[in-house]
Amino acid sequence: MAGALREAIVDWYGVAARDLPWRRAGVGAWGVLVSEIMLQQTPVARVLPVWEDWMERWPTPAALADEPPGEAVRHWGRLGYPRRALNLHACARAITDDHDGKVPSTYDELRRLPGIGDYTAAAVASFAYGGSHAVLDTNVRRVLARAVRGEEFPPKATTAAERTLAESLIPEVDAPRWAVAVMELGALVCTARAPRCADCPVAGECAWRLAGRPAYDGPARRGQTYAGTDRQCRGRLLAVLREAHGPVPKPALDAVWSDAVQRERALDGLVADGLAEPLADGTYRLPGTVI
DNA sequence: GATGCGTGGGA
DNA sequence: TTCCCAAGCAT
Numbered sequence: 001m002a003g004a005l006r007e008a009i010v011d012w013y014g015v016a017a018r019d020l021p022w023r024r025a026g027v028g029a030w031g032v033l034v035s036e037i038m039l040q041q042t043p044v045a046r047v048l049p050v051w052e053d054w055m056e057r058w059p060t061p062a063a064l065a066d067e068p069p070g071e072a073v074r075h076w077g078r079l080g081y082p083r084r085a086l087n088l089h090a091c092a093r094a095i096t097d098d099h100d101g102k103v104p105s106t107y108d109e110l111r112r113l114p115g116i117g118d119y120t121a122a123a124v125a126s127f128a129y130g131g132s133h134a135v136l137d138t139n140v141r142r143v144l145a146r147a148v149r150g151e152e153f154p155p156k157a158t159t160a161a162e163r164t165l166a167e168s169l170i171p172e173v174d175a176p177r178w179a180v181a182v183m184e185l186g187a188l189v190c191t192a193r194a195p196r197c198a199d200c201p202v203a204g205e206c207a208w209r210l211a212g213r214p215a216y217d218g219p220a221r222r223g224q225t226y227a228g229t230d231r232q233c234r235g236r237l238l239a240v241l242r243e244a245h246g247p248v249p250k251p252a253l254d255a256v257w258s259d260a261v262q263r264e265r266a267l268d269g270l271v272a273d274g275l276a277e278p279l280a281d282g283t284y285r286l287p288g289t290v291i
Numbered sequence: 292g293a294t295g296c297g298t299g300g301g302a
Numbered sequence: 303t304t305c306c307c308a309a310g311c312a313t
Binding site: 035036037038039040041042043044045046047080081083084087114115116117118119120123135137138139140183186187192193225 | 305306307308309310311312
């Protein structure tokens with residue numbers, strides 16, 4: 001019966017899959033790795049143009065490794081979580097220095113690269129190298145929670161039970177195809193907000209739907225305002241550095257956030273994180289950049 | 292295990 | 303308008 005579920009989802013993927021550039025033939029492991037890091041907590045629609053620009057500019061890890069880290073941050077644009085740009089740059093240097101310029105192919109090697117956790121290591125090993133891993137992202141967790149466990153949403157943190165279930169579903173043949181198919185189902189049909197059960201290839205065997213789509217009764221899943229936070233302040237400051245064509249005088253940073261205490265804390269945080277660099281003359285710039 | 296970390300679009 | 307959340311990771 002697990003086999004029937006898998007087959008229905010993989011068949012659906014055959015006709016419903018999006019034509020995403022990092023899925024096309026000829027895209028190497030570097031392109032896959034770049035896409036996976038950009039897609040961490042970021043919608044596909046916003047990643048698309050940045051990925052295209054990035055791959056044209058830096059088609060290999062060595063090309064990116066030759067740049068100062070600040071250039072990666074600059075071209076990250078407004079994708080958010082800019083530490084990922086630093087992580088990708090550090091990946092490029094580690095790949096160049098320690099892996100002969102080639103993105104490593106095993107889960108364990110990938111997992112040791114900066115900013116690569118369980119999901120991303122499994123995804124790259126699967127999608128770039130055909131490996132067989134449980135690729136457990138938020139989409140897959142939601143699909144399995146509904147179809148198998150009969151609950152609207154998965155637990156807040158990944159549990160051992162979820163992992164065991166995901167591993168039990170890995171097919172012996174073409175595991176990456178199953179992994180990308182079930183992810184795609186979660187992204188397009190079995191969505192968080194308004195699932196399109198009418199279009200779902202496994203609606204007839206979905207435990208949650210068969211139970212009448214009972215509402216989630218677990219602990220509150222959210223609650224986090226953004227306005228006024230250090231995160232927003234950091235974002236404002238970094239945007240100034242990104243868009244500047246030279247070292248930025250302190251007053252230009254002061255202008256974008258009125259609370260001086262919070263502003264200084266945020267700026268110190270950016271410097272500590274390696275996202276900003278103070279110069280001897282009191283100006284600031286993206287780390288290592290010249291222009 | 293709980294927190295901090297950006298951003299923008301859709302409901 | 304406000305709220306939710308989108309292929310997570312590190313501490």
